[in-house]
Amino acid sequence: MSAQTTNDTSVFNQLNIFAHQKVVFCNDVATGLKAIIAIHDTTLGPALGGTRMWPYKTENDALQDVLRLSRSMTYKAAITGLNLGGGSAVIIGDSRKDKTEALLRMFGKFVKNLNGEYITAEDVGTNTRDMEYIRMETEHVSGLPESIGGSGDPGPVAARGVFMGIKGCLKELYGNDTLTGKSIAVQGTGQVGEHLVRLLRDENAKVYVSDIDEDRLRQVAKKYGAEAVEHNSIFDLDVDIYAPCALGATINTQTINRLKCAIIAGSANSQLEDEQVHGKMLLEKGILYAPDYVINAGGLINMYSEIAGFNKKRTLQLTENIYDAIRNVLKLSKAENISTILAANKIAEKRIADIKKIKTSY
Numbered sequence: 001m002s003a004q005t006t007n008d009t010s011v012f013n014q015l016n017i018f019a020h021q022k023v024v025f026c027n028d029v030a031t032g033l034k035a036i037i038a039i040h041d042t043t044l045g046p047a048l049g050g051t052r053m054w055p056y057k058t059e060n061d062a063l064q065d066v067l068r069l070s071r072s073m074t075y076k077a078a079i080t081g082l083n084l085g086g087g088s089a090v091i092i093g094d095s096r097k098d099k100t101e102a103l104l105r106m107f108g109k110f111v112k113n114l115n116g117e118y119i120t121a122e123d124v125g126t127n128t129r130d131m132e133y134i135r136m137e138t139e140h141v142s143g144l145p146e147s148i149g150g151s152g153d154p155g156p157v158a159a160r161g162v163f164m165g166i167k168g169c170l171k172e173l174y175g176n177d178t179l180t181g182k183s184i185a186v187q188g189t190g191q192v193g194e195h196l197v198r199l200l201r202d203e204n205a206k207v208y209v210s211d212i213d214e215d216r217l218r219q220v221a222k223k224y225g226a227e228a229v230e231h232n233s234i235f236d237l238d239v240d241i242y243a244p245c246a247l248g249a250t251i252n253t254q255t256i257n258r259l260k261c262a263i264i265a266g267s268a269n270s271q272l273e274d275e276q277v278h279g280k281m282l283l284e285k286g287i288l289y290a291p292d293y294v295i296n297a298g299g300l301i302n303m304y305s306e307i308a309g310f311n312k313k314r315t316l317q318l319t320e321n322i323y324d325a326i327r328n329v330l331k332l333s334k335a336e337n338i339s340t341i342l343a344a345n346k347i348a349e350k351r352i353a354d355i356k357k358i359k360t361s362y
């Protein structure tokens, strides 16, 4: 699974960088569907991951995104202890203009043709209604509404996982995991951010919130007694914890120089602009970073529960395990003096390698 860095942008070469198993290009003239499904690794189980609909500037941008997303799903499932592989899909197009029932159902047919090797779910630009259309063509969909037997909104479960991850970080750093008296800046008050703010305020943490949606920001701040701040100033706050719960790549050279926190722990995917460079910068600056795919696994656990037939109680129990998962990552990072993201990758890769051995031993 080791990565080779190269400037060669040919398709097969890009697939080799993270050793992707399979990539399917889906094209349908009648519906205008142009999609890519990437299956990174199925050692642990079927590849589960969302379908993102985005107006990518180039086809190569779409390919790179789906390769990156599917690989991170492999790692997320592996470190969370789930029997799932990693996969993702992207549909090239503007979800506000180009999305139709026919396009989504055509996409569903492509998913069906993979016979369960890939299970799809929602992501940026797709929603539960879209999953219902895809479900009309294939059973290999997760994240359906509760009203039709699905696991429902993953937001509260994802928030619970982030909350447990924050506590795991506190325990490692201070020897106890209490949030009382701690200050935390939550960037993004959406599906996950709002529930996280609620959990933090329930434990009397001092919470600052930012959002580019001013109405939402005001509503959430008022409802939970948090302090609203201007979204550009979130990186300058003198807080214990920064919780990125909006978009990815908010942790980069510029922001690391501004951050004063001791811990970064939030739900956003792909938080580090560059895994190697910024993981190392955080290690050197002494900021404890909870790797995104470990701390935000609650959403995946929620979807897995739908496939495995778990009830809510079991789903929450698995989500609570994020506390220990984060602590294990931090321990390895400390023991080997490596960035926390590298430590997480090592743990995930070891589980996959160990299970691969069992699979080939008889």
Ligand code: NAD
Pocket: 154, 155, 158, 187, 188, 189, 190, 191, 192, 193, 210, 211, 212, 213, 216, 231, 245, 246, 247, 248, 267, 268, 269, 296, 297, 298, 299, 300
């Ligand atoms: P969401 O779209 O509901 O909320 C995101 C919020 O961030 C919005 O309110 C948006 O206005 C705000 N925002 C965007 N740019 C911002 C900026 N620069 N500064 C401040 N606020 C900004 O999304 P969500 O479902 O809450 O997910 C948040 C993040 O967590 C995403 O990166 C997502 O991929 C990740 N995630 C979500 C889940 C889940 O179950 N929803 C699970 C795992 C990971």
